[in-house]
Amino acid sequence: MPLSKASLSVGDQHSEQVVDNLTRTQIIQYAGASGDYNPLHTDEIFTTQVAGYPTVFAHGMLSMGLTGKMLTNYVGDGRLTKYGVRFVAQVWPGDTLTATATVEDIREEDGVSLVDLSVSTVNQDGAEVVKGSATARIDA
Amino acid sequence: MATDNFPIEAGHIMLFARSIGDANPIYHDADAATDTEPGHVIPPPTFVQASAQFTEGYSLRPEIGQPWFGSGKEPTGIKRESSGGGGGTGFHAEQHYEYHAPVQPGDVLKAVDKPGKSWTREGRRGGSLSFSESITEYYNQDGVLVVTARSVGVQTSRVVE
Numbered sequence: 001m002p003l004s005k006a007s008l009s010v011g012d013q014h015s016e017q018v019v020d021n022l023t024r025t026q027i028i029q030y031a032g033a034s035g036d037y038n039p040l041h042t043d044e045i046f047t048t049q050v051a052g053y054p055t056v057f058a059h060g061m062l063s064m065g066l067t068g069k070m071l072t073n074y075v076g077d078g079r080l081t082k083y084g085v086r087f088v089a090q091v092w093p094g095d096t097l098t099a100t101a102t103v104e105d106i107r108e109e110d111g112v113s114l115v116d117l118s119v120s121t122v123n124q125d126g127a128e129v130v131k132g133s134a135t136a137r138i139d140a
Numbered sequence: 141m142a143t144d145n146f147p148i149e150a151g152h153i154m155l156f157a158r159s160i161g162d163a164n165p166i167y168h169d170a171d172a173a174t175d176t177e178p179g180h181v182i183p184p185p186t187f188v189q190a191s192a193q194f195t196e197g198y199s200l201r202p203e204i205g206q207p208w209f210g211s212g213k214e215p216t217g218i219k220r221e222s223s224g225g226g227g228g229t230g231f232h233a234e235q236h237y238e239y240h241a242p243v244q245p246g247d248v249l250k251a252v253d254k255p256g257k258s259w260t261r262e263g264r265r266g267g268s269l270s271f272s273e274s275i276t277e278y279y280n281q282d283g284v285l286v287v288t289a290r291s292v293g294v295q296t297s298r299v300v301e
Binding site: 002018019026029030032033034035036037038039040042043045046049050051059060061062064065066068069071072073076077078079080081082083084085086087 | 152155156158159160161162164166176177178182184185186189190191192193194195198200201202209210211215216229231232233234235236237238239242290
């Protein structure tokens, strides 16, 4: 259901757990679908022995995709006009992520009603992994 | 990510939605999608990143017949010159999208890369950090700009802890 101007207030929040116990297999699925086969995400031997990391880790774009699921569930299908993030920290296998959108502004632009959202995704320890913002069309 | 031919395909959208754990029927069920506001299957908001599949010479996809830097018999298939301790890595630092017009299966997008800025700063975790920005504009088969993507990459001088 798209959001409507009348039902929204600055400070409103929507939160979803977007992944529970991230698996290496899901990271591989993302590699295959997105086309980013970087061994840092898919190859434990390369990542530990050559690159020097404790294990493989998620593509930033997987974290952004997971976070985007929360956004589209909140604002409705095809309603986003902008979505941008900074990748603040790495996401590791076993992580559980919770994504939250917060209403920052409700406004009109060229006769279109819009909501501006801040976006934050945290892991099971409460550490932020993705920070960003989004704008979506809402019903008047 | 430049390519003249990024076909938007229903199966690819379904696989991409699965990979981000999104069970929304609008990504895999054409019948259910007719009852939604867009009225058709649409890709998830980060889907255009998968244009990498259609970008010739994309460096993070193994090239048929060429050595690959991931493991096989050895931990890496490409021995690199030592860079004096090195261990630095390229990372994706930021990604931003603007959505201008709908996209659906059957569309064929053209992705055009535009140069962005570059800058350097000292990082707390990874030594010196070199940032570079790239902008990709996605046009549909009618020449309509559908998505603008802005990506910021960062190269660290050592392993990020």
